[in-house]
Amino acid sequence: MSAKGRVFLLDDDQLIVSMLARALKKEGYEVQAETDSREVVEKIRSTAPDVALLDIRLPGKSGIDILQELTDQGIHTQVVMLTSDDTAETAVKAMKLGAVDYLTKPFDLDEVKIVIKGIVEKGNLMREVDYLRKVSSEILHQEIIGESAILLELMAKARKMATARVPTILLTGESGTGKELFSRYIHHAMHREDSYGQFPFIGVNCAALPEHLIESELFGHEKGSFTDAKADKRGIFEMAYGGSILLDEIGEMKQNLQSKLLRVIEERKVRRIGGRVDIPIGVTVFATTNRDIEEAVDTGEFRMDLFYRLNAFSLRIPPLRERRKDIPLLARYFLTHYSGKYNRKTLKGFSPEAEELLLSYRWPGNIRELRNTIERIVVLENEETILPDHLPKEILHQARAEKQTTRFDFILPDSGLSLEEVEKDLILQALEKAGNNKTLAAKLLNISYDSLRYQVKKFGLE
Ligand SMILES: Nc1ncnc2c1ncn2[C@@H]1O[C@H](COP(=O)(O)OP(=O)(O)OP(=O)(O)O)[C@@H](O)[C@H]1O
Ligand SMILES: [Mg+2]
Incomplete structure (x- = not known):
């Protein structure tokens, strides 16, 4: 027999958890019971339960915080808050934040069953629509990172x-x-x-x-x-x-x-x-x-x-290669995010060489590619500092290929041209490529930082 519906249960009180879990399983629900609030948002995201019962008072994160995170991340699980009398006010706040209901301890098991049944049945009606709907769940939260x-x-x-x-x-x-x-x-x-x-x-x-x-x-x-x-x-x-x-x-x-x-x-x-x-x-x-x-x-x-x-x-929204200045910030942001998520606190940062490779890569998949790249490194590498060797092959290959094509064929038109204009144009291109980072732009042109600065001034490119 397939389950009636899936219920996620979080309460730090083991007794309550086992009592509710037993009662709901008996009703034919599939129950995932947790007593630890860590990574609970991830768990809810990946198991997509019909209903999540969340205790308000938890050590560390509160049920309200979890609800807020779920909402922020666009996870639409129906949430029921579990409260004690003294948190009734918080329960009201939870309802305002989008919880569908709340249950007060000590529980009346019949009431619990009725509430859950109602939610699951309503959910089944919505499902027809939901399976067609593609609301991406890959957005970490609404924050937009960047400084360009x-x-x-x-x-x-x-x-x-x-x-x-x-x-x-x-x-x-x-x-x-x-x-x-x-x-x-x-x-x-x-x-x-x-x-x-x-x-x-x-x-x-x-x-x-x-x-x-x-x-x-x-x-x-x-x-x-x-x-x-x-x-x-x-x-x-x-x-x-x-x-x-x-x-x-x-x-x-x-x-x-x-x-x-x-x-x-x-x-x-x-x-x-x-x-x-x-x-x-x-x-x-x-x-x-x-x-x-x-x-x-x-x-x-x-x-x-x-x-x-x-x-x-x-x-x-411009591609990442048109705003390279954002790359280091985004890379560090994802590094912090994923080292927290995967509990890899040893990771400190990128070596200058690795950072430079990240800066000069084309990023055809843009921020999603950068994000996935960093996530993979966090999961797979154990070093303190991320070195070029830890980067994916595409990035290393592209860097190598670019090194080999330093000579390019430039044909002087019959009518001649202004060398100054060509210089100016190339400097502009280098600056754009480098996201206005002059050190990097100078490297791209194989000239010193000072002479780049001089040229920038001369051509009025500030
Ligand atoms: N400036 C940014 N700061 C932080 N994260 C970002 C930024 N831009 C994009 N992301 C992240 O990159 C990923 C891809 O973003 P999003 O889904 O908005 O792209 P999209 O343009 O809709 O892509 P597609 O055309 O493939 O649907 C998401 O995880 C998003 O959170
Ligand atoms: Mg999209």
């Missing part, structure tokens, strides 16, 4: 959009640059003042599903509107009311659906498939693309009117 001027400007622009509560935002940029992270950042900024409410952030990947499924996913359907429509279903425009939706890879959306989406965005109303009433929508729409959507507009694959509508407010 480009990134800081982008964040300022994002905050302005949040303050103005613009209705649609288009985010473009290569894979792994942080489009979803920025969307969540804006969403978070929009709802910060009233952060006690629950504001959904729901994502759909437009490339991952057949057209008709995306349509009913977005707009919902009425029972009987097509063969598989066995019950009424709310679409994400309805479900995200008051919050945001993320349309991932909008460039892949089919024409027919593009027209429907445009109508919904313009009229701020949605009608379920087979439905008769228009339902007002109140959501911020984030749309992302990592392909050149303007080209798709030119070729006629993407509707120009929808493009203009979405593009009214847009953010281009």
